[in-house]
Amino acid sequence: MRQIVLDTETTGLNPQEGHRVIEIGCVELLNRRLSGRHFHVYINPEREIDAGAVEVHGITNEFxxxxxLFSSIVEDFINFIRDAELIIHNAPFDVGFLNHEFxxxxxxTGIVENYSSVFDTLTFARKKHPGQRNSLDALCKRYGIDNSHRDLHxxxxxxxxxxxVYLLMTGGQASLLDEENPREESAGGASIIVRLSSDRPRLKxxxxxxxxxxxxxxxxDAIEKAGGGCLWKN
Structure with a gap:
């Protein structure tokens, strides 16, 4: 199974207001393992980048x-994602921008969905962890992933x-205790299951x-009198 984990950076928040894609980053998974292949490109948007966006990703018009231009890289991009499943956090945002560029x-050229299926990790995380924060930073904390080197997007x-995050969220397991106690890991960084010895001392x-x-x-007796019954009495 071939999957492409994808993210973009943009000049602003809404393509309908003329905002453009300025960076695309992709990594390839083959059978749920990183293959080492990636696609990465910066793009001249032919417009000014919003100051608020620069504060998020640090990419400037001068850079x-x-x-x-997008037209120069689109063929290579499509060839990289073709027939793969795209893994995207908050997919409507990135797919919306890419379809606008198309x-x-x-x-x-059509739309992204003509070339790839799309899996939205934000939608999946909200179902798996309802009522909790599910930003990428929050998921890193929940699954014990070090993102301390991520000062800017x-x-x-x-x-x-x-x-x-995707590999752990869909196949691994976070701590059963809380987000401050990360899971145990093997030397390679994968989650491990600690099994108790059968000859361990019996609990007192x-x-x-x-x-x-x-x-x-x-x-x-007091509970029974107050409520007309007590589930814990024989």
Missing amino acids: LADKP GLLNNG GALLDAEILAD VIHCDVVEAAEHQKRL
């Missing part, structure tokens, strides 16, 4: 001045981090004394 070409770096069973048993019975 992009000599970079290729449309600007006005040459019948970058498409290739975020794609690499998302690949780790502590029985209540007569006084404690009487107090417990009084509590059950």
Whole structure:
């Protein structure tokens, strides 16, 4: 199975307001293992980048001045993602921008979904962890992934981090305790299961004394009287 973990950086938040893609980063998974192949490109958007966007990713118009236009890289990009499943966090954002870029070409390129299926890790995370924060940073913390080197957003770096998150979220297991206690790991970084020895010492069973048993019975009687019944009484 071939999957491509993808992320983009853009000039702003909404392609319908004329914002453009300025960076694409992809890493390839083959049978749920990183293959070492990647696609990474910076793109000249032919427009100004919003100041708020620069604060997020640190990419400036000066840096992009000599970079290729989207029309120059689109064929290589399509060839890289063709017939793969795209793994994207908040897929409508990235796919929406890419489809907008395809449309600007006005040459019948179509849409991303013509070349690849799409798996949205944000939608999956919200179902798996309802009521919790499911940003990429929050998922890194939940699954014990080190993203301390991520001061700014970058498409290739975020794609690499998302690949780790995706593999753990869909096949591994986070800590059963809390997000402050990461899972145990093998030397290679994979989750491991610690099995208890069959000849381990037996757990000590502590029985209540007569006084404690009487107090417990009084509590059950009070519950029964107040509620008309008690599930814990024989």
